[in-house]
Amino acid sequence: MRVAVTVEQSWHLVPGGIARSTVELLRALVARGDVELVGVAAAHRSPPSDAFVPPVPVRSLPLPRRLLYESWQWLRRPRVERATGPVDLVHDAGYVVPPSAAPLVATVHDLFFLEYPEHYTWHSREVLRRGLALARRDARLVICPSRATIEACRAAGFDDERLRLVPWGVRAREVGAPETEEVLRRYGLERPYVLFCGTVEPRKNLPRVLEAFRRLDRSDLELVLAGPRGWREDIADGTAALAGRARSLGFVPPGDLDALYRGAATLVAPSLGEGFGLPVLEAMAQGVPVVTSRGTATEEVGGEAAVLVDPLDVDAIADGIERVLGDAALAAALGAAARDRAAGFTWERAAELVVEVYAEAAGSSS
Numbered sequence: 001m002r003v004a005v006t007v008e009q010s011w012h013l014v015p016g017g018i019a020r021s022t023v024e025l026l027r028a029l030v031a032r033g034d035v036e037l038v039g040v041a042a043a044h045r046s047p048p049s050d051a052f053v054p055p056v057p058v059r060s061l062p063l064p065r066r067l068l069y070e071s072w073q074w075l076r077r078p079r080v081e082r083a084t085g086p087v088d089l090v091h092d093a094g095y096v097v098p099p100s101a102a103p104l105v106a107t108v109h110d111l112f113f114l115e116y117p118e119h120y121t122w123h124s125r126e127v128l129r130r131g132l133a134l135a136r137r138d139a140r141l142v143i144c145p146s147r148a149t150i151e152a153c154r155a156a157g158f159d160d161e162r163l164r165l166v167p168w169g170v171r172a173r174e175v176g177a178p179e180t181e182e183v184l185r186r187y188g189l190e191r192p193y194v195l196f197c198g199t200v201e202p203r204k205n206l207p208r209v210l211e212a213f214r215r216l217d218r219s220d221l222e223l224v225l226a227g228p229r230g231w232r233e234d235i236a237d238g239t240a241a242l243a244g245r246a247r248s249l250g251f252v253p254p255g256d257l258d259a260l261y262r263g264a265a266t267l268v269a270p271s272l273g274e275g276f277g278l279p280v281l282e283a284m285a286q287g288v289p290v291v292t293s294r295g296t297a298t299e300e301v302g303g304e305a306a307v308l309v310d311p312l313d314v315d316a317i318a319d320g321i322e323r324v325l326g327d328a329a330l331a332a333a334l335g336a337a338a339r340d341r342a343a344g345f346t347w348e349r350a351a352e353l354v355v356e357v358y359a360e361a362a363g364s365s366s
Contacts, residue, residue: 110275169347183259284338
């Protein structure tokens with residue numbers, strides 16, 4: 001089976017979880033060797049950053065991203081095949097649905113642009129809504145990384161029989177003490193720290209994280225924010241109010257991120273909502289206790305191996321962090337349970353499920 005997969009998200013200014021999950025999924029699919037994959041992207045003068053290079057051949061259409069997206073979404077041209085040649089299936093991995101003569105599989109990561117439209121620019125809202133409408137109309141099958149996203153898709157009008165659950169995975173790399181110490185030294189981290197990992201955007205709930213950390217009033221502890229600056233969120237005042245007890249590292253390469261997880265006292269991730277929550281799983285794989293949101297996809301990931309809190313309640317977030325920091329036995333038990341639970345989430349399993357979706361979608365077209 002020859003499958004074209006959209007990989008343009010690797011070139012986005014903030015690639016985020018969509019690009020990371022696409023690259024990791026493609027890597028696992030390539031390792032299987034039973035599907036021929038070709039990436040589809042806009043015209044670019046240079047490759048994406050090393051962390052987001054697609055592990056498949058990429059064919060480019062002769063339009064820059066903005067024009068390609070507009071043309072795909074509204075004019076429904078050019079077809080994928082103009083770049084790839086004939087394909088048996090097209091996989092839209094990130095909300096911008098390409099036209100093709102082949103059957104379509106679409107990944108819907110989340111639908112928070114419907115729940116929190118004020119968190120997005122006018123243009124991004126329109127692109128996402130149009131992509132949703134096209135996926136709902138044209139996709140033979142829809143991949144969702146969590147039950148929470150499946151429920152959101154049902155509410156948005158997708159037929160239940162088209163929805164398929166494919167949880168994402170993690171590549172757990174053993175990080176030893178010498179490597180962890182070297183990375184922490186390089187970033188100037190000398191005190192114990194609570195880690196937040198993610199793009200700085202409203203959905204990540206950072207103002208409440210900062211306020212919760214302020215209420216802890218722990219001068220022996222630092223709040224470390226790892227992740228690129230995104231959109232519609234300015235946390236400068238919040239970090240300044242912590243008077244040297246918080247710092248932002250910006251984008252951190254995956255290799256360093258493993259060590260940052262490993263060295264953290266806890267990961268705090270009380271997002272208002274996630275389609276899956278890769279940082280939660282990555283921290284768990286390093287044996288780090290996690291404080292995350294109740295009632296979201298990250299609860300599905302963390303389960304009983306995480307401390308669950310109301311993301312709208314600052315005191316609850318602070319209490320959750322304090323529970324971990326104030327009880328060494330609990331922190332150790334949570335870390336061990338987290339590592340065991342994370343072992344059940346693999347990219348190899350995700351790839352297996354995706355190949356099943358591909359076969360089903362292609363077969364239903366005949």
